[in-house]
Amino acid sequence: MQQKKVEQLLKQHDIKPSYHRIKILSYLLEKKNHPTADMIYQELVKEIPTLSKTTVYNTLNLFVEKNVAIIITIDENETRYDADISLHGHFKCSSCGKIYDIRLNTAGIIPDELEKFQIDESHIYFKGTCPLCLKKALS
Template sequence: MKTYDYLLSYNIKPSVQRIAIMDYLLAHKTHPCIDEIYMALCDDIPTLSKTTVYNTLKLFVEHGAALMLTIDEKNACFDSETSLHAHFLCKKCGKIYDLPFSGETKQVERIDMNGFFIEEIHQYYKGVCPACAAKEQGKEVG
């Protein structure tokens, strides 16, 4: 599916900036922050501002086309993978990895739990990734 159609499927009106930002999110599964997205796109779109990137990402999150991750207090990161999954933050290298969700609930559509209507579930893990652990042990991970 082309990015134009992808945005329309989430009821988001495509624009040059929105298409470029979503293209970046879909192509870079690194959970980028606003600054990273802005720096990657500003040369190709000179009229792009950080405010536009912020507002566009906020729109994507509001429409369910992206997730905003607030795993640490430093940055909000964004993820184009909207299926239910967990995240792992490596305390050594700072990379964020997708992990399978280990909770009982696989669907999140207004789950009623004793009168609490759950609309979102976030599961974050923090620790050391395999690559950093191998470096500490003097080994390389393939």
């Protein structure tokens, strides 16, 4: 996605598109790797040597608050971020650590039991071993 589009996306969500914010959102949108704050920091600090980790945290918190990104908690003590805010699932491979996006048949996903509940977020994820790692385990 071009920088222009990223700026627009930020503006649409009421966020002033500063240099760092554009960089961080671009990272999320391009890599689609559900990174931790630290992964983002480690990558961007190469380009922006003055970058502070606090800025990464501040920015991510702002993104979540303004609905530009969502938090994914699959493993304890490992907060990850995703700029795909649509309802979708995840699969984390315990072997290689990769997190896959899973398209869900969202019809009938909300249990009747929750009829009287106000649902703000839905999360579905799986853990196990991905096909690539299963294959490797055989050889």
